[in-house]
Amino acid sequence: MPGLTVSKLLLLIFVVLAAWWLVNGFRRNRAAKDAAEAAPEQMVTCAHCALCLPRGEAIAEGDKFFCCEEHRRLAG
Numbered sequence: 823m824p825g826l827t828v829s830k831l832l833l834l835i836f837v838v839l840a841a842w843w844l845v846n847g848f849r850r851n852r853a854a855k856d857a858a859e860a861a862p863e864q865m866v867t868c869a870h871c872a873l874c875l876p877r878g879e880a881i882a883e884g885d886k887f888f889c890c891e892e893h894r895r896l897a898g
């Protein structure tokens with residue numbers, strides 16, 4: 823029965839493609855989620871005293887970061 827074999831083959835291809843698409847989509851979502859969660863934890867170094875602190879707590883000036891307003895002022 824060649825007709826049945828082709829149908830099964832097409833079904834198998836469809837299932838494999840669907841599974842591949844699902845896994846790929848899941849991985850992409852997970853990677854994007856990991857990147858979003860990792861972003862706030864990025865550490866920067868104070869250009870004056872070399873203290874490490876989260877980027878969100880640092881004071882940025884140009885491409886440099888400082889741990890506090892005083893160090894930003896002293897470096898400038």
Ligand SMILES: [Zn+2]
Pocket residue numbers: 868869870871872873888889890893
């Ligand atoms: Zn500092």
